[in-house]
Amino acid sequence: MAGMRSLLALCFMILAGPAWGWGSAGHRETGALAEAALRGTPAAAQVRRILGGESLASAAIWADCVKDPQRDPACSVFGVAEMAAFEQRNPGHRRWHYTDIAIQQDRYDERFTGARPDDVVHALQAAIARLQHRPVPAPFKFADGPAGEHEALRLLAHLVGDLHQPLHVGAIYLSPGGRALDPDRSGDDPDTHTAGGNLLIFDGGQQNLHALWDAAPPRPSRVASPRRPQGPLQAWPVDWAGETLLLARLAFEPLRFEAKTGKTWPLVFTDRRAYERQRLQAQARQVALAGLRMAELLKAIWSR
Ligand SMILES: [Zn+2]
Numbered sequence: 001m002a003g004m005r006s007l008l009a010l011c012f013m014i015l016a017g018p019a020w021g022w023g024s025a026g027h028r029e030t031g032a033l034a035e036a037a038l039r040g041t042p043a044a045a046q047v048r049r050i051l052g053g054e055s056l057a058s059a060a061i062w063a064d065c066v067k068d069p070q071r072d073p074a075c076s077v078f079g080v081a082e083m084a085a086f087e088q089r090n091p092g093h094r095r096w097h098y099t100d101i102a103i104q105q106d107r108y109d110e111r112f113t114g115a116r117p118d119d120v121v122h123a124l125q126a127a128i129a130r131l132q133h134r135p136v137p138a139p140f141k142f143a144d145g146p147a148g149e150h151e152a153l154r155l156l157a158h159l160v161g162d163l164h165q166p167l168h169v170g171a172i173y174l175s176p177g178g179r180a181l182d183p184d185r186s187g188d189d190p191d192t193h194t195a196g197g198n199l200l201i202f203d204g205g206q207q208n209l210h211a212l213w214d215a216a217p218p219r220p221s222r223v224a225s226p227r228r229p230q231g232p233l234q235a236w237p238v239d240w241a242g243e244t245l246l247l248a249r250l251a252f253e254p255l256r257f258e259a260k261t262g263k264t265w266p267l268v269f270t271d272r273r274a275y276e277r278q279r280l281q282a283q284a285r286q287v288a289l290a291g292l293r294m295a296e297l298l299k300a301i302w303s304r
Pocket of ligand 1: 063064097158162
């Protein structure tokens with residue numbers, strides 16, 4: 001039995017993975033939904049021109065493959081030299097997948113604790129700028145010519161997904177005793193950082209909250225066409241981050257945190273079944289919403 005249990009634990013770890021951002025299954029779903037929503041539009045022709053034979057579903061996992069090409073067999077379709085060149089040009093690319101806005105805030109603002117010039121909002125803005133042939137801000141460096149467009153579209157396809165994962169946007173900051181703090185009032189202290197939920201553990205430390213939220217649901221739900229954000233395309237990621245931040249409250253508020261031991265805080269679910277139901281619903285909705293929004297964004301980039 002002990003052997004079986006450790007085998008099951010191992011399977012779960014492989015499926016959930018560390019800090020993988022929706023897992024590749026979720027990212028692939030998002031890309032596939034966007035592709036379906038784009039069919040027959042001018043943007044679809046642009047996507048085909050840039051990606052060649054690569055689908056948006058496949059392109060959507062590339063940014064995670066750059067982090068670890070061994071992580072998923074699906075990464076083997078991507079050129080190793082290409083990924084290495086991107087990584088060399090962009091040594092900080094691992095930090096582009098998330099931001100850490102405190103859940104006490106009700107919107108994304110780059111002046112808030114946890115926002116960075118190289119966070120997921122800024123990285124998505126950089127990818128949009130590259131596809132619009134506008135200047136790309138530091139520290140983002142895309143290749144010259146068509147290769148750079150390809151990198152930017154792959155990055156966009158991935159980051160729209162990450163931006164809809166609540167724990168890639170909203171963060172809880174905790175005192176050593178496990179009390180929620182507002183870092184924009186009390187000041188930022190690295191000891192209060194919970195690393196996107198990676199430091200919040202349960203089931204005797206076998207699991208962490210980030211991995212739980214990364215695990216994609218089996219099927220995205222049907223969602224109504226989302227409204228288009230107001231303003232220029234650069235403002236869209238800010239708008240979406242604000243909405244995901246509000247959802248992140250649902251991920252943290254039903255939990256209680258015990259005192260920090262070592263680097264982690266053990267968490268307690270007030271009602272685990274209710275939490276799981278809400279989580280699966282939220283994930284199914286977010287994966288679907290991200291797909292439709294990715295399509296809207298691509299249509300808007302190539303609207304002229
Ligand atoms: Zn990611």
